[in-house]
Amino acid sequence: MALPPPQIIATLKAKRNDIEASIKLYEQKAEQARRDLAHVNATLAIFATNDPADVRAYTDTSRLFRRGELWALCVASLREHGPQDTRELSRRVAEAKAMDASDPVLCKALAYRIVQALTLQWKRGKLGSEGIRKGVRVWATV
Structure with a gap:
């Protein structure tokens, strides 16, 4: 070849x-x-995203609630379930707004907003506190 x-x-x-x-x-x-x-x-x-459940954790949480809505959701939860700490309230608020309550980043962001809103009401005497448990305040209705 x-x-x-x-x-x-x-x-x-x-x-x-x-x-x-x-x-x-x-x-x-x-x-x-x-x-x-x-x-x-x-x-x-x-x-x-149009579905509140699809809201990402980095979304600006200040626009998720109407004026006074966060306070109203927290008071309703406290009346229904009794005294709760900030972490429990953040999960209940997330559930009430049809968000993922198991998302730790979202719940932490909501907890910061809840602390701000409830501390103002606490100082005004509209809300009670049962002290601090595991580093977070326990809120109660007056």
Whole structure:
């Protein structure tokens, strides 16, 4: 069997190198397209949420409640379930607003808002406190 001419081998090797370079370029473009798609999906997740259960933990919690709504939810929970600490109240408020009460980041953000709202009412004498349990205040109705 005769060997092919060296020119054919050189041409095939050059063609192979061109195809490999093209594949590498297409893979880079596909990876960039995947990154672009991930960014578009993340932007959609931020702006296209209409369901309160889909609210992300980094959402501004100050706009989740109407004026006086957080206070009303806390008082209703205290009347129904008795004295509760701030952590329990944050879970109950999350449930009342149809949010994920098992999300620790969201509950912590809500707890900060609850402390601010209830401390003002406590200073005004509209709310009682049974002291501090495990580092958080226990709230009670007066």
